[in-house]
Amino acid sequence: MGFHPEWSDISSWIDRSERVFVKKLSRNDTSWADDARNGHQNGFFIPRPVAESDFFPELKNTNPDKPHIFDVEYLTFWPASGEVRTSRIKYFSMRNPGNKEKAKPRYEWQHTGMPKEQFQGLSPASLLLVGKFKREVAGTAYWFVVVDSVSEEAEILETAFELDADFHFDLFDPALLGGPASATDQLIAELAEAIKDGALEQFIRRQALPSPETLAAMAQAAWLEENGSNDMSPFSVAQPGDAVMRISRDIEYAIYKQAEIRFRAAQVAKILLHGGGDPVANLVRGFSELDSIFLSAAQTRKSRAGLSFERHVERLFRDGRIRYEAQAVFGGRRPDFILPDVKELNEKGDAVIVxxxxxxxxxxxxxxxxxxxxxxxxxxxxxxxxxxxxxxxxRNSISLVVPESLRNPRESVYAGCENVMTFKQFFDDEVKSKRPSLIVAL
Incomplete structure (x- = not known):
């Protein structure tokens, strides 16, 4: 299994938990494992809202000489290595407690006593899962799993927990995972009624995944209404990169998932209930078809993400009246956008490739x-x-353009990199200031 379990293993631990804490790990949460100079920390920080909840064990002052420090030692289970650790949470309630003039609240909860090797070499924005068991396992009430952000398990986890683009941490009730109960119950009722009325085929024919163009238009309309805006011009939207990220990763994906579950459920129902036969027999005989359905679902999700991003960035160009050519082919290449077009790129070599x-x-x-x-x-x-x-x-003269909220968060490494800019900086500096001819005048 290694130090990073597969989703089937992680899912089994989630099912045995009454609550689960998920945190996107910051650089400070993991640097101690890769750099011996940070050995004084040896752990991660617990966000204040979680620390002040009843999720973790209660802390007490165990040293009367230091009344500003509260701590607790407790056993933790690490499924990836199968080991039980004695971990510690320490809370520092005051900075400079010995100096009345400089003393002030600190609000810092530090969690230590963790296997160093499971935190080594992690990609930025990796995830930590902590589960509180319904019943103790191996004498412990808590389990810990680290999920590398570039792994397939991270992608599944983000979907299962419906983690938004701006997610940093939260507590979850496993019983509530899997989407809104009302939408699920409605679909179950519709399917049951269609089966009872002998109208399953008609129900299945009515289900379809919206086209990428329709999905994009629906998501953009929802964002515009949510923000009280008339357009998505990058010169008027305060954080255009964040807008694209929210529309693509949150709004459009939520719309897509509602359509997907109806479409895929109808496909599966058709196989399991084929000819009014035994569902178990149909399951076995139709396994290859079911396998194809779920493979198609995974591939469609991945391709949707890329198409979604492209259409929402194109909306920024269009609403900003920026001259561009999309998916143009030149010299065997086909970049997503050329500003203003291939002709100027070939003749002057002064165009912008995005x-x-x-x-x-x-x-x-x-x-x-x-x-x-x-x-x-x-x-x-x-x-x-x-x-x-x-x-x-x-070193290859490539400038990276990222959403505004990702430029300086503790989880990413974009801050301080000279070749990294925000979407807002790209449109204001690289387009409006340096290349004003790219904007069509009214």
Whole structure:
């Protein structure tokens, strides 16, 4: 199993828990494991709202000489390695307690006593799961699992817990996972009624996934209404990158999931209830079809994310009256956008190339290999990019464009990187200030 369990293992521990704490790990939460100079910390920080809840064991002052420090020792279980650890939570309620003039509240909860190797070499924005058992296991009431942000398990976890684009931490009740009960109950009732009335085929035919264009339009309309806006011009929207990230990763995905469960449930029902036969027999005989359905579902989700990002960025160009050409082919290449167009790129070599990647991994290297003529900007909503990758992009003259809220969070490594800018900076500086001719005058 290694130090990072598969989702089937993680899911089994979630099912045995009364509550689960999920935290996106900051650099301070993991740097101690990779750098011996940070050995004084040896753990992660517990956010104040979680620390002040009743999730973790109660802390007490065990040293009367230091009344500002509260702590507790307790046993923790780490399924990835199968070990039980003696962990400790320490709360520092005051800074400079011995100096009346400088003393002030601190509100810091530090969790230590954890296996160092499970926190080593993690990608930025990895996740920590802590479950509180319904019943003790191996004499412990809590289990801990670390999930690397670039793993498949992280993607499944984000879907299962419906983690928003701006997620940092929260407590969850496992019994409430799996989507709104009302929508699920309504679908169950509709399917049951269709089966009872002999109208399953008609029900199935009515289910369909919206086209990418329809999904994008619905999500953009919802965002505009939510924000009381008339358009998505990047020059009037305060944080255009955050807007695109929220529309794509939260609003549109929520709309898509509602349609997906109806569509896929109808497909599965058709196989299991085929010919009015035994569902178990139909399950076995139709396994290959079911496997294809779920494989198609996973592939459709991934392709939807890329198409979604592209359409929402294009809306920024369109509403900002920015001259662009989408998916133009030149020299065997096809970048997402060229500002203003291929003709100017070929004739003057002074155009702007904007490539989009929802997740980067190693795919950005293709841009470096192609060496196109214009300035290269790579836009992403990925907060898991390593510092080494950003430096390598800089050496290849690639500027990274990220949502505003990702520029300086503790979980990412974008802060301080010269070749990283926000969407707002890209539109204001690289387009409006440096290349005003790209904007069509009214």
């Amino acid at each position: 490539s989009l990647k929802t997740t980067l991994r190693e795919r950005w290297k293709q841009l470096a290999l192609e060496k196109p003529l214009g300035a290269i900007f790579l836009a992403t909503v990925d907060d898991r990019v390593s510092g080494e990758a950003i430096e390598e992009m800089g």
